[in-house]
Amino acid sequence: MTEPLDALPSLFIAGAPKSGTSSVFRWFADHPQAHGSTPKETCFFADPDSHVFQPAFNVATGLDALRTAFRPVPPEARLLLEGTASNIYSRTALHWIPDLPTRPRCLFILREPAAQILSTYTYFRNNWSAVPAGMTFEAYLKAIQSRSHDLGGNELARDALQNARYVDWLGKWRDRLGRDRMKVCTFDALRRDSRAFMADLAIWAGIDPAFYDSYAFEAENESYVPVNRSLQRLNIALRDRLPKGRVYDVTRRLYRSLNTRAPSRTTDADIMARIRAEFAPANRQLAEAYGLDLSSWA
Numbered sequence: 001m002t003e004p005l006d007a008l009p010s011l012f013i014a015g016a017p018k019s020g021t022s023s024v025f026r027w028f029a030d031h032p033q034a035h036g037s038t039p040k041e042t043c044f045f046a047d048p049d050s051h052v053f054q055p056a057f058n059v060a061t062g063l064d065a066l067r068t069a070f071r072p073v074p075p076e077a078r079l080l081l082e083g084t085a086s087n088i089y090s091r092t093a094l095h096w097i098p099d100l101p102t103r104p105r106c107l108f109i110l111r112e113p114a115a116q117i118l119s120t121y122t123y124f125r126n127n128w129s130a131v132p133a134g135m136t137f138e139a140y141l142k143a144i145q146s147r148s149h150d151l152g153g154n155e156l157a158r159d160a161l162q163n164a165r166y167v168d169w170l171g172k173w174r175d176r177l178g179r180d181r182m183k184v185c186t187f188d189a190l191r192r193d194s195r196a197f198m199a200d201l202a203i204w205a206g207i208d209p210a211f212y213d214s215y216a217f218e219a220e221n222e223s224y225v226p227v228n229r230s231l232q233r234l235n236i237a238l239r240d241r242l243p244k245g246r247v248y249d250v251t252r253r254l255y256r257s258l259n260t261r262a263p264s265r266t267t268d269a270d271i272m273a274r275i276r277a278e279f280a281p282a283n284r285q286l287a288e289a290y291g292l293d294l295s296s297w298a
Contacts, residue, residue, distance in 0.1 A: 008101065009066075013084075015087060035077035041085065043084050045093035046092065052086065105183065116160075117160045120156065170286070198217075
């Protein structure tokens with residue numbers, strides 16, 4: 001590839017958060033014909049009022065700044081990808097991404113709304129600290145419905161209910177991208193057969209699907225529960241200041257092995273059923289608009 005013009009993404013994994021986007025980004029980036037951004041979520045097209053907006057690194061500083069997230073571009077790379085999952089909700093991303101000179105495609109992976117909202121709650125309560133440690137899921141739902149808690153200014157935690165109405169967001173992207181430059185998939189399909197899922201995406205993205213015939217599909221960025229919350233607060237304070245790379249990855253794995261455990265998978269069935277019922281009309285619109293089998297979401 002030539003630089004600088006071509007050192008921009010040709011594929012954005014643009015959403016939705018907590019729907020397997022980190023895993024899919026890693027699986028794409030491991031392909032010898034693909035090259036992922038560093039970091040996975042550049043947040044380059046974040047809205048200025050977003051908690052992830054970076055004043056010194058955003059589209060207002062010029063596209064050359066984004067190109068630095070891909071250099072050096074390997075000569076064999078045919079696909080450059082970026083994976084800010086919150087782009088699906090970003091006004092700035094919607095304005096800029098469709099008109100980039102690479103004419104990029106956008107991938108959207110969707111998770112059943114009740115499960116996605118629960119995962120958002122768990123993630124920002126445990127992996128981060130936007131949701132107070134003592135706040136139950138039911139209390140969280142009441143807080144975001146009533147807008148009674150600012151949740152640390154984290155709009156993903158605060159707006160989880162409207163964010164899970166995917167049909168509203170995707171319609172805006174389809175208007176800008178057209179049908180040919182966007183693909184809508186489900187987390188269910190990813191979980192059911194990761195190999196077939198990635199082979200299909202590889203064909204759509206223009207890279208060799210045979211790479212995934214013998215690939216080991218390891219999950220990334222899963223939610224956890226910290227064993228010692230004081231250590232977790234220290235982890236949150238330090239991790240964004242550390243340089244990313246192999247040493248960082250080893251240290252992160254060591255920390256997680258020592259101070260985290262898997263979250264409980266038991267949740268009040270009545271609460272989950274109530275959320276699913278609330279989202280049923282929007283999900284029917286979504287299934288019809290994008291040809292999705294969402295029968296398992298009922």
